[in-house]
Amino acid sequence: MKKLPGKTVERLSKYRRALLYSFKSGKEHIFSHEIAELLHITSVQVRRDLMLIGYTGTLRKGYDIKELIDKIGIILDTQSGQKVAVIGLGNLGRAFIRYFSGKRTKLSIVAAFDVNPEKINTVYEGVPCYDSERISEIVIREKISIAILTVPVDESNRTADILIRSGIKGILNYTSKALNVPQDVYLEEYDMVTSLEKVAYFAKQ
Amino acid sequence: MKKLPGKTVERLSKYRRALLYSFKSGKEHIFSHEIAELLHITSVQVRRDLMLIGYTGTLRKGYDIKELIDKIGIILDTQSGQKVAVIGLGNLGRAFIRYFSGKRTKLSIVAAFDVNPEKINTVYEGVPCYDSERISEIVIREKISIAILTVPVDESNRTADILIRSGIKGILNYTSKALNVPQDVYLEEYDMVTSLEKVAYFAKQ
DNA sequence: TATCCATTGTTAAGCGATTAACAATGTTAA
DNA sequence: TTAACATTGTTAATCGCTTAACAATGGATA
Structure with a gap:
């Protein structure tokens, strides 16, 4: 279609x-x-x-x-489902995992990644957290096609490049920097600060 | 203008x-x-x-x-600044507070609210968390004009009504339910699940 | 001095999405 | 049996936003 x-x-x-x-x-x-x-x-x-x-x-x-x-x-769905990774297990990454945990849909969050040694090799709401060094390895191995990017802004482009080289098909970018992606990777960007500033603008009478 | x-x-x-x-x-x-x-x-x-x-x-x-x-x-700004409250100190609420802490802008998050007794009367990144029962009292007292709504979905409409009665001017709604607000309250809605499903749709080739 | 040129500011065209209008349909009621 | 009616499906009009086109400007260069 x-x-x-x-x-x-x-x-x-x-x-x-x-x-x-x-x-x-x-x-x-x-x-x-x-x-x-x-x-x-x-x-x-x-x-x-x-x-x-x-x-x-x-x-x-x-x-x-x-x-x-x-x-x-x-x-909306694919027959076999699509696998999702959360890059950056901060508050926002955890919020996503929470929203999806328990819901049995065709989208499943199967991995999280972080650089913090205290988070690496823990499990949050059933989702294992790996060292960010292993993004490429695991994205390829697990056939993960979608990434939720919630890393600090200065890491965003480098991380996106790794994801793209690992064959990711879609990125949901929550960092405040516009990402460079090739045509065949779908990119959706959302900026929390901009959203709040927009509300603030229209809220002043 | x-x-x-x-x-x-x-x-x-x-x-x-x-x-x-x-x-x-x-x-x-x-x-x-x-x-x-x-x-x-x-x-x-x-x-x-x-x-x-x-x-x-x-x-x-x-x-x-x-x-x-x-x-x-x-x-974008108002001369005197605008005060913001986070309703629901879950992962998403904390993410917002984190993004804004330290940044000296005309928007300041001055209060958080939650129903969890373990969170009430704590301080997160400099922002005090109050009992959700006190939303009206504190929104009025502190002249808070903007609310970030991150409560569970079944509480969203009730909470929004309290905010509206307390004179809120803008709401940034992260719950997955469309809110009813009067014309003079600006409403911005964002749905994380919908965003992810959109990425998933366009990511399947 | 006169010409070239990169850049701004603005009007006009184009595009995508929403809204209005209405024909088609088949159930309900007279 | 016929008329009224609520609802769907679709075409046409409208709206808001983006993109194209281009005149105006004034510094740099010959």
Whole structure:
């Protein structure tokens, strides 16, 4: 299937979580305007997104929640799952591991890396922490395709280069430096300080 | 001044950080294409953003770094500064406090809140942690205008309501639930799971 | 002095995403 | 049986942001 718009992909992820929640509470069908309410968006947008992934509802009952969850899974997930590594086991790295621990999804965090000897060879929430020197070895061995980068900013480019040479396919960069990656590596950047400064700007009346 | 586009505000925050870094290393002037390189964007976009804030460079020397930093400060900051609270002193809350500790900016994190008795009345990186029961009291007393919300998802709406009733002006929401806020409260949402799922989607070739 | 040229500032075009509009559909109610 | 209606799926319009295009500028160079 042709690549979907980034914004649609983000919403599909949110639809799925909201739908799982509704399904667990016993609901079987849902209308576009109900999904829209859950996410605080419009029903048109929901229908447009579902049109893009080719899922069709029924006229008076809306969408079959179970079917739609499965359909979104076909779009977002890979059959065999994808392995994720957290680079930098600081607060942010641990936050990620916490969010994912226990959730059995097609994304699994299988390794963390740090330079701190006190963290190396420990296990956090079931995820082993290795010496950062071993990134390349383990990424290749474990076929890890996604990295969450939460290292100090002056290490970010060097670390990204190692990941790229080890065949990583996507990087989620939380360091405040724009990374250089080749075209075939997907890069998503998020800057906590910028987010807070943005809120501060719009919060002053 | 008229409100700037959100994307421009985000970039201004990044320009400032990059410019501060350049200034510290002794540089005094900079061209639009040099700023663009630092952020991996185009020089046109830089010039357009600077046009929007009304800053004018010189033709052959480019922009005066010191002046531009000050100009961005006038746009983004308030004269007296803004106070920030972290609600939920988990990994993510601590990550935020860490990022900001030591940096003397117009944004200062002055309080954290948690329900865990072991955290209440401790101090993390200079930031005192209070009982979540006291959010309203302290937000009002300290004139805190911005909240970073990192509580468990089932507490998010209740907590947001307390913040709103206490006169908060902006909320940065890291819980995975869309919040209901009145028009005069600025809301920025970020979902770590969605970000990772987006990377995963675009990383599968 | 006159010409060249890199750079800025700004207008216009293009693009991607959201929103509006509406035909199609089939269930419900008269 | 027919009319009313809520809802879906899709096309068209709109909006906001990015990118392209280019005139204006004034220092450097011949």
